[in-house]
Structure formats: structure tokens, C-alpha cells
Amino acid sequence: xxxxxxxxxxxxxxxxxxxxxxxxxxxxxxxxxxxxxxxxxxxxxxxxxxxxxxxxxxxxxxxxxxxxxxxxxxxxxxxxxxxxxxxxxxxxxxxxxxxxxxxxxxxxxxxxxxxxxxxxxxxxxxxxxxxxxxxxxxxxxxxxxxxxxxxxxxxxxxxxxxxxxxxxxxxxxxxxxxxxxxxxxxxxxxxxxxxxxxxxxxx
Amino acid sequence: xxxxxxxxxxxxxxxxxxxxxxxxxxxxxxxxxxxxxxxxxxxxxxxxxxxxxxxxxxxxxxxxxxxxxxxxxxxxxxxxxxxxxxxxxxxxxxxxxxxxxxxxxxxxxxxxxxxxxxxxxxxxxxxxxxxxxxxxxxxxxxxxxxxxxxxxxxxxxxxxxxxxxxxxxxxxxxxxxxxxxxxxxxxxxxxxxxxxxxxxxxxxxxxxxxxxxxxxxxxxxxxxxxxxxxxxxxxxxxxxxxxxxxxxxxxxxxxxxxxxxxxxxxxxxxxxxxxxxxxxxxxxxxxxxxxxxxxxxxxxxx
Numbered sequence: 001x002x003x004x005x006x007x008x009x010x011x012x013x014x015x016x017x018x019x020x021x022x023x024x025x026x027x028x029x030x031x032x033x034x035x036x037x038x039x040x041x042x043x044x045x046x047x048x049x050x051x052x053x054x055x056x057x058x059x060x061x062x063x064x065x066x067x068x069x070x071x072x073x074x075x076x077x078x079x080x081x082x083x084x085x086x087x088x089x090x091x092x093x094x095x096x097x098x099x100x101x102x103x104x105x106x107x108x109x110x111x112x113x114x115x116x117x118x119x120x121x122x123x124x125x126x127x128x129x130x131x132x133x134x135x136x137x138x139x140x141x142x143x144x145x146x147x148x149x150x151x152x153x154x155x156x157x158x159x160x161x162x163x164x165x166x167x168x169x170x171x172x173x174x175x176x177x178x179x180x181x182x183x184x185x186x187x188x189x190x191x192x193x194x195x196x197x198x199x200x201x202x203x
Numbered sequence: 204x205x206x207x208x209x210x211x212x213x214x215x216x217x218x219x220x221x222x223x224x225x226x227x228x229x230x231x232x233x234x235x236x237x238x239x240x241x242x243x244x245x246x247x248x249x250x251x252x253x254x255x256x257x258x259x260x261x262x263x264x265x266x267x268x269x270x271x272x273x274x275x276x277x278x279x280x281x282x283x284x285x286x287x288x289x290x291x292x293x294x295x296x297x298x299x300x301x302x303x304x305x306x307x308x309x310x311x312x313x314x315x316x317x318x319x320x321x322x323x324x325x326x327x328x329x330x331x332x333x334x335x336x337x338x339x340x341x342x343x344x345x346x347x348x349x350x351x352x353x354x355x356x357x358x359x360x361x362x363x364x365x366x367x368x369x370x371x372x373x374x375x376x377x378x379x380x381x382x383x384x385x386x387x388x389x390x391x392x393x394x395x396x397x398x399x400x401x402x403x404x405x406x407x408x409x410x411x412x413x414x415x416x417x418x419x420x421x422x423x424x425x426x427x428x429x430x431x432x433x434x435x436x437x438x439x440x441x442x443x444x445x446x447x448x449x450x451x452x453x454x455x456x457x458x459x460x461x462x463x464x465x466x467x468x469x470x471x472x473x474x475x476x477x478x479x480x481x482x483x484x485x486x487x488x489x490x491x492x493x494x495x496x497x498x499x500x501x502x503x504x505x
Contacts, residue, residue, distance in 0.1 A: 026458050062344075062345065063345055063346065098343065099344045134302075136270040136271060136303055137270065137271045153455065153456060154456065163337075163347070190458060191455075191457070192456070193429035193430045195273065196271060197341070197344070198271035198303050198305065199271075199303070201300070201302055201303075203300065
């Protein structure tokens with residue numbers, strides 16, 4: 001059989017490949033963004049130069065997110081690391097009508113009820129921030145270093161399950177990376193497979 | 204319908220009930236533990252299958268679930284002397300949205316697990332086999348679920364074979380990737396942003412499957428390891444008589460070189476093969492020719 005040439009299909013393949021070229025790679029500059037939080041404030045990543053920034057993709061209905069919130073694991077991490085000067089952004093990219101989509105006031109009620117204390121919750125119903133970082137799952141975690149370089153991209157820990165009883169035996173990649181970076185060491189696990197529910201993007 | 208026929212023939216022959224177990228209702232799914240044969244033969248392999256029947260639109264996951272999800276996990280409770288082999292994963296489907304792709308199964312799937320029966324079984328006794336299964340089932344949303352399944356079988360040196368059950372197992376085995384033929388060659392050329400997987404066969408790829416010519420033959424590569432290729436990126440396929448070349452976009456998560464690209468290769472006609480392609484570094488200094496970065500080719504519409 002001879003090789004077929006389909007200019008239209010070829011073109012669409014190239015376009016899709018180009019779309020995927022935009023993403024966040026460890027060791028490269030983290031994509032800059034501007035986003036609005038659940039209190040109406042605007043955050044610009046470049047304004048946080050000099051600090052470590054954590055991005056946590058979130059969907060309150062997802063069993064994997066529930067694993068880390070109903071156990072209090074995520075809240076402990078937020079409290080510990082913001083207490084040490086780290087900026088922690090929870091990001092919600094669920095589109096309206098999909099699981100995890102919340103209005104600003106619904107999110108503030110949830111955060112209060114769950115005792116969640118991120119620096120801010122960024123609302124991303126259009127999925128712009130999600131696509132900029134190619135966020136795949138909830139949770140999906142990123143760490144940006146004080147120079148604006150991506151330090152970590154991946155899972156929250158090494159137990160890809162929805163079972164909270166796995167947390168005590170898990171290696172938390174976010175804490176490990178922050179501890180290593182803060183003590184001047186290279187990050188041992190800088191890119192891992194994120195696990196969880198798919199991010200419920202707008203189609 | 205097949206099930207009814209089987210039941211009917213069993214009634215006539217007063218034979219073993221082929222299902223051997225009851226269906227267990229779970230969230231958006233029914234499960235049952237099936238045995239291929241009517242009895243456990245001491246010292247021999249006992250093929251079992253965990254049968255998932257899923258409500259329309261719901262899916263479970265392959266061993267590499269892709270961008271999200273989680274594969275089922277089985278924990279067996281076996282009689283002394285028995286051991287369970289690994290799940291023989293059927294080739295998955297690619298479940299793609301605009302930006303993400305997962306690998307898994309819709310509708311109906313039998314996950315085969317070979318058990319090895321102990322040697323010292325008393326004849327005319329019975330063995331009880333239990334299974335704790337955990338899995339994730341998703342449609343737009345995901346549910347983590349679990350069930351306990353059970354089957355009891357007599358010990359015998361004579362087994363009855365039921366055509367309906369044999370067929371169910373035979374169909375499932377067709378979907379399990381076969382070994383890569385020894386006379387074929389595979390390599391993965393590593394470029395800056397892509398792997399070009401090149402497979403050379405010793406027989407014509409398409410003509411051996413005449414039914415596959417229309418619609419266009421589909422070629423798919425499913426990565427066994429996470430974080431090597433971008434799951435949702437289009438796989439650009441160039442198909443020749445005895446050669447197939449697939450351009451795969453590297454994953455953003457791939458930050459260390461790999462020596463083997465492992466996965467399942469599906470060729471036109473749907474035959475799945477296990478593939479382990481040695482990775483060859485083809486990253487050229489700037490200005491030199493770059494093959495495979497963007498071949499003008501037919502794309503795979505899946």
C-alpha cells in the first residue's frame with residue numbers, strides 16, 4: 001500500500017502538536033499568568049518572584065481530592081508551607097456545569113468548612129491557567145522556585161489511590177521537593193505522573 | 204442470549220454451571236468471577252477471568268491509565284498451594300477529550316488472571332477462591348469502588364468444557380497483546396520533542412488483513428509507562444508495506460532519557476503486539492537535517 005497524503009489531516013495534526021508545545025517543563029521558566037481569586041483579587045505570577053509558589057489543581061467532588069481534604073492532608077500541607085513563606089494557590093479549572101465548578105462564594109464556604117488555608121483559590125472556569133500548565137488531574141501539583149523556574153510537576157505523593165489510609169505510608173513529593181530546595185539540594189523527584197480525576201475542562 | 208443457551212444446555216446435561224459465581228452489583232457495573240473450566244486440576248493452570256459489565260458511557264482503566272484514572276487492583280484469597288499470576292491486560296481503547304487522553308475499557312471486559320493450582324489437592328474436595336477487587340469507574344465523574352467476589356470449584360482430574368465459556372475466554376485472549384515476532388525489528392528514534400517508533404515486519408502489514416482496508420487501517424501505540432509520551436497528542440502514522448513509522452510527542456514529564464520505549468502496538472485489523480523498542484538518540488545539532496520531526500503523512504483519525 002502506498003503512503004497517502006491528506007493535507008487537511010496533516011495540518012490539523014500539526015495544529016494539535018503546536019497546542020501541546022505550550023506547557024510547563026521542569027527546569028524551564030514557569031508560564032506567567034494573571035488570574036482572579038475567589039475574593040475578586042487579581043494575582044500575577046511575576047509579582048511573586050522571590051518566593052516559592054505551589055499550584056494545586058482542585059475539584060471538591062473528585063474522590064482523589066476528597067482523599068487529601070477529608071483526611072486533612074492538604075490543609076496540613078497548606079498550613080505548614082504557607083507558614084514558611086511559600087505562596088500556595090489552589091486552582092479550580094472545572095467548567096460551569098461540570099464536577100467541581102463553584103462560584104466564588106461557594107468556594108469560600110467550602111474552604112471555611114474544610115479549614116483550607118491556601119494563599120488564594122484561583123478560579124479558572126475557562127481553563128486558561130489549566131491549559132497553560134497542561135494540568136491533567138485533580139490533584140496535580142506544581143512548584144515554582146523564587147526565580148520563576150518550574151521546580152516540580154506531578155503527583156502529590158507516591159500512592160496513586162483514592163484511599164486516605166494510604167497517606168501515612170506515602171512519600172509526599174511536594175513536601176520533599178520544597179524541603180530539598182530550601183536546604184539547597186537538588187530535587188530528587190522533579191517530574192512524576194500526576195494521579196486523580198481528569199480536570200473537567202470546558203470542551 | 205449466549206448465557207441463556209449455556210444455562211439451557213447445562214440443564215439438559217446436568218453439568219456444571221459455567222459462571223460458577225453470581226453477578227455482583229456495583230456502582231454502574233456488574234462483576235463476576237469466571238472460571239474457564241469446571242474444576243481445578245492439581246498442579247495445573249486454572250484460567251480465571253474477572254468480568255466487568257459496565258453501564259453505557261462508564262469506563263475502567265488499563266494498567267497505564269493515561270492522563271487520569273487508576274487501574275483495578277486485585278487481592279486474592281487462595282487455598283494453600285495456589286498462586287495467582289498477573290492480570291493479562293487486553294489492549295485498551297484510547298478515550299480522548301480535547302486536551303486529555305485516558306486508556307481503558309467500556310461496556311464489557313474480561314480481565315484474565317491465570318491461577319496455578321496446588322499439587323496436593325484431595326480429589327473430590329472443593330476449593331474456595333476469593334477476590335477483593337478495587338477499581339475506579341468514571342464517566343464525566345469518577346467513583347472509587349470495591350467488591351468481594353467468590354468462586355467455588357471441585358477438584359478433579361477431569362474437566363468439562365462449556366462452549367459458551369470457552370468462547371468468552373477465547374475472545375478475551377484475542378485482545379491480549381501477543382509477543383512481538385522475533386523476525387520483526389523495532390526501534391524508537393529519540394528527537395528533541397518526539398520519538399519516532401519504527402517497526403519493520405517480514406510480512407505485508409495491510410494485505411494480511413484484507414478486511415481492514417476500508418475504513419483506513421488504524422495504527423495505535425499505547426505506552427506501558429506513564430510520562431513518556433503525551434497521551435492526547437495525535438500520533439502521526441506513516442504506513443508502508445512492511446514498515447510502520449509512528450511519531451509520538453514526548454511528555455513534558457519526561458526529563459530523563461529512557462533506554463526502552465515499551466507498550467502495545469495495534470496494527471491494522473486490530474492485532475495487538477507487545478513492543479519494547481530500544482531508544483536511539485537522533486537529536487541533531489542545530490542546522491542539521493531532522494528526520495521525523497514532522498513527517499508529511501496520513502494521520503490516524505483515532
